[in-house]
Amino acid sequence: MTRRGPKGSEPLLRVEGLSKAFGGLQAVSDLSFHVREGEILGLIGPNGAGKTTAFHLITGMHKPDRGRIVFRGREITGWPPYRVVQAGIARTFQIPRPFPHKTIAQNVEIALLPNALFTLRGRRRDRWARVAACCTRAGLCQTVGHPPAAHTPNGRCECWHTYPGALPQAGLRKLEIAKALANDPHLLLLDEPFAGLTHREVEELSELVRELRAEGRTVVIVDHNMRGLMKLVERVVVIHFGHKLAEGTPEEVAENPAVQEAYLAGTLDRSSSSSSSSSTLKEGPSR
Amino acid sequence: MRVRRLSLRPRLGSALLLLFFALLAAMPYLLPRLFPEMETNPLLLRRWLDILVMANLLAVLAMSWDLLGGYTGQISFGHSFFFGLGAFTAAILSLTVDWSPWTVIGVGALAAAVGGVLIAAPALRLHGPYLSLMTLVAALAFDRFIRWLKPADRFDLGIPGAEGAILCSLKCFLTFDAVAKYYYALALLVGSFLVLWAIARSRIGLALEAIRDDEEAAQAAGINTAKFKTLAFSVSGFFAGLSGAFYVYHIGSASPSYVLNLERSVEAIATAVLGGMGTIVGPIFGAYFFKLFEELFRPLEALRYGVLFALALAVLLLVQGGLLSRALQRLRGRDLVAVPPSAPPPSPPPSEGLPQGTETQTGTEAVRR
Ligand SMILES: Nc1ncnc2c1ncn2[C@@H]1O[C@H](COP(=O)(O)OP(=O)(O)OP(=O)(O)O)[C@@H](O)[C@H]1O
Numbered sequence: 006m007t008r009r010g011p012k013g014s015e016p017l018l019r020v021e022g023l024s025k026a027f028g029g030l031q032a033v034s035d036l037s038f039h040v041r042e043g044e045i046l047g048l049i050g051p052n053g054a055g056k057t058t059a060f061h062l063i064t065g066m067h068k069p070d071r072g073r074i075v076f077r078g079r080e081i082t083g084w085p086p087y088r089v090v091q092a093g094i095a096r097t098f099q100i101p102r103p104f105p106h107k108t109i110a111q112n113v114e115i116a117l118l119p120n121a122l123f124t125l126r127g128r129r130r131d132r133w134a135r136v137a138a139c140c141t142r143a144g145l146c147q148t149v150g151h152p153p154a155a156h157t158p159n160g161r162c163e164c165w166h167t168y169p170g171a172l173p174q175a176g177l178r179k180l181e182i183a184k185a186l187a188n189d190p191h192l193l194l195l196d197e198p199f200a201g202l203t204h205r206e207v208e209e210l211s212e213l214v215r216e217l218r219a220e221g222r223t224v225v226i227v228d229h230n231m232r233g234l235m236k237l238v239e240r241v242v243v244i245h246f247g248h249k250l251a252e253g254t255p256e257e258v259a260e261n262p263a264v265q266e267a268y269l270a271g272t273l274d275r276s277s278s279s280s281s282s283s284s285t286l287k288e289g290p291s292r
Numbered sequence: 293m294r295v296r297r298l299s300l301r302p303r304l305g306s307a308l309l310l311l312f313f314a315l316l317a318a319m320p321y322l323l324p325r326l327f328p329e330m331e332t333n334p335l336l337l338r339r340w341l342d343i344l345v346m347a348n349l350l351a352v353l354a355m356s357w358d359l360l361g362g363y364t365g366q367i368s369f370g371h372s373f374f375f376g377l378g379a380f381t382a383a384i385l386s387l388t389v390d391w392s393p394w395t396v397i398g399v400g401a402l403a404a405a406v407g408g409v410l411i412a413a414p415a416l417r418l419h420g421p422y423l424s425l426m427t428l429v430a431a432l433a434f435d436r437f438i439r440w441l442k443p444a445d446r447f448d449l450g451i452p453g454a455e456g457a458i459l460c461s462l463k464c465f466l467t468f469d470a471v472a473k474y475y476y477a478l479a480l481l482v483g484s485f486l487v488l489w490a491i492a493r494s495r496i497g498l499a500l501e502a503i504r505d506d507e508e509a510a511q512a513a514g515i516n517t518a519k520f521k522t523l524a525f526s527v528s529g530f531f532a533g534l535s536g537a538f539y540v541y542h543i544g545s546a547s548p549s550y551v552l553n554l555e556r557s558v559e560a561i562a563t564a565v566l567g568g569m570g571t572i573v574g575p576i577f578g579a580y581f582f583k584l585f586e587e588l589f590r591p592l593e594a595l596r597y598g599v600l601f602a603l604a605l606a607v608l609l610l611v612q613g614g615l616l617s618r619a620l621q622r623l624r625g626r627d628l629v630a631v632p633p634s635a636p637p638p639s640p641p642p643s644e645g646l647p648q649g650t651e652t653q654t655g656t657e658a659v660r661r
C-alpha cells in the first residue's frame with residue numbers, strides 16, 4: 006500500500022481514468038473516484054450518465070478502454086466477473102435479472118455455487134443453510150410468506166417453492182440483494198435499488214443497508230437523485246456524461262451550481278414532468 | 293410432525309422410468325411372445341432388436357445434445373461432429389490397435405470429448421445463432437476433411453462408392469449374439485443416462501442452467517461461465533462420441549455419409565425437442581418415439597421424416613417443455629404457476645410495476661437484450 010487515500014489510508018476501491026465507449030458514444034470518460042472502507046457512497050447522475058456502465062466496468066462485465074480499477078490494493082482491471090466476485094465485490098442489476106426457471110431459493114443458491122468441479126467444501130446442506138439465511142436477511146421470506154414450519158430451526162420459507170415470476174417488483178429487488186449477499190461481498194454495488202419501491206420499502210431497504218454497513222461491508226448506491234439517499238449516504242459522487250462532476254456530502258452536492266445545472270439541462274432535454282432542478286435532484290420525478 | 297402429502301408424486305417420474313427400463317430389459321423375451329412370427333423367424337427378432345439398439349444410440353446422442361442445448365443453452369447444430377469423431381476414432385483404432393472393443397469405444401468417446409474442448413474455445417466467444425452456425429460449419433468442415441482424407445485407403449478397406457468410408461466389420465464388432473448386443477446397448481443407455489442425470493441434478497447442472505437462463509447474471513453470481521461451458525461441451529462431446537463409437541461396433545463401418553451427415557445433428561435436436569429439452573430423460577422417450585415411428589411408417593418413405601420434423605416444429609411452437617415433461621407435470625399436479633418452464637429461456641424479466649423512470653429502465657439494459 007503505497008498510495009495514501011484522503012483519510013490517510015488506502016481507499017477500498019479506487020477507479021482511475023476509466024473510459025468506455027460504445028461505438029461513437031462515450032458512456033464513461035476519464036472517470037475517477039474512490040470508495041472508502043466502511044462508507045455508504047451515493048453515485049448519482051441523470052439518465053445515461055454512465056452509472057450502470059461504471060458498475061459493469063468495475064465488476065468486469067465490460068472491459069474498459071482505458072483506466073485502472075484497484076480493489077483492496079490489488080489491480081482488478083480486466084478480471085473476469087467471477088474473479089471480481091471472489092475478490093469481494095458483488096452487484097445488483099438495475100432491472101432485476103432473476104433466473105426465471107429456478108425457485109427463489111435456487112436463485113440464491115446459484116450465487117453460492119463453488120467453481121471447482123470437485124470439492125468437499127460447499128456441501129449442499131451448508132449451502133442451503135446459507136440460502137435460508139440470505140433469503141431471510143433480504144426480507145424475501147416475509148415477502149413470499151412463512152408457512153408455520155418456517156419457525157422451526159429447520160424450517161424453510163416459501164422461497165423453496167416459489168418462482169421469481171410470482172414476486173412483485175420489490176420482491177425482485179430483494180432477490181437481487183439476497184443473491185449479492187450470498188457472495189458475502191466486502192463491497193456491495195446496488196444499481197438503483199430504490200426505483201419503484203414504496204416509501205415503506207425504501208425505509209426497510211435503507212435499514213438493511215445500514216445493518217450491512219454496521220457489519221463491516223461497504224456499499225455504493227446508484228440512483229438518479231438523492232431522494233431516499235439524503236439520510237442514508239455520507240458522501241455522494243455525481244457523474245454527468247461519463248465523468249465526475251462533483252463530490253461531497255449530500256448537502257454540498259445539492260448546493261453545487263454545476264450539479265444543479267446538469268440536472269436542469271437533463272430535465273429540459275428529456276422534457277420530463279419534473280418541475281425544477283433542485284426538486285429533481287432531491288426528490289426525483291414525481292410518481 | 294411433518295405431513296408430506298405430495299411426497300410420493302415427485303417419485304412418479306422415476307417410477308415410470310424404472311418401469312420403462314425394466315420393459316426394455318424384458319424386450320428380447322417379450323417380443324417373441326407378443327409377435328409370434330418372431331418366434332418362427334429369428335431374423336425378424338434380430339431386426340427389431342437392432343432397431344431398438346439404434347433407438348438407444350439415438351437416445352444417448354440426444355441426451356448429450358440436451359446437456360449442452362437444453363441445460364446450458366448452447367444450441368449445437370453440429371452434433372454430428374462429435375458423433376462422427378467418436379465413430380471414426382473407433383473405426384480407425386479398431387483396425388490399427390489390438391485393444392478390446394470397450395477400450396476402443398471409450399477412447400473414441402474421449403476423442404470426442406477433446407473435440408468438445410476444441411469447439412468450446414471459439415464457442416466461448418460466440419452466442420446465439422453465431423454459436424449454432426459455428427458448430428454447424430465445424431461439423432461440415434470435418435465431414436469434408438474426412439472425405440478428402442480417405443482414411444480407408446491406408447487400410448485398403450474403403451467402401452466402393454462411399455467417399456471416405458471405412459469398412460472395419462472384421463475388427464469392429466462386439467458379438468454375433470443379437471440379444472447380447474441389445475443388452476450392451478441398453479447398458480450404454482442406462483449408464484449414460486445415470487451419469488448425465490447426476491450431472492444435471494448436481495450443483496454443476498444448476499450452474500449450467502443459470503448460464504442458459506442469463507449468462508451475465510450467472511457471471512455476476514460468481515460463476516466461472518467459461519469453465520462450465522467448456523465442461524458442458526466436453527461432456528456432451530463425450531457421450532455423443534460414445535454413441536458414435538458404439539454405432540461403428542454395431543454396424544461394422546464408419547461412413548461420412550451416415551456418421552457425419554448433418555441429419556444426425558437434426559435428428560438429435562428433433563429427438564430432444566420431442567421428448568423435452570432440458571430434462572435429460574425426455575430424449576430417451578423422444579428417441580424411441582422417433583425410431584419406432586420411422587420403422588412403423590416405413591411405407592411413407594421419406595415422408596416419415598417430414599412428419600417427424602413437422603411434429604418437432606409443432607412441439608417447439610406449442611409445448612416448449614416437450615410432450616413428456618408437460619404430461620408428467622399434469623400427473624404430478626405440480627404446475628409451476630409463476631414462470632412455467634415452457635417459457636423461452638431468454639425471456640425478459642417481468643417489466644410491469646415500474647412506477648417510476650420506466651424510460652430509464654428500458655433505456656440501457658434493454659438495449660443489450
Ligand atoms: N451495451 C451498450 N451498448 C451501447 N450503448 C450502451 C450500452 N450500455 C450503455 N450504453 C449507453 O451508454 C450511456 C450510459 O449508459 P448507462 O446505462 O451507464 O447510464 P446510467 O447512468 O446507468 O443511466 P440510467 O440512469 O438511465 O440507468 C447511455 O447513453 C447508454 O445508452
Ligand SMILES: [Mg+2]
Binds near residue numbers: 099196
Ligand atoms: Mg443505469
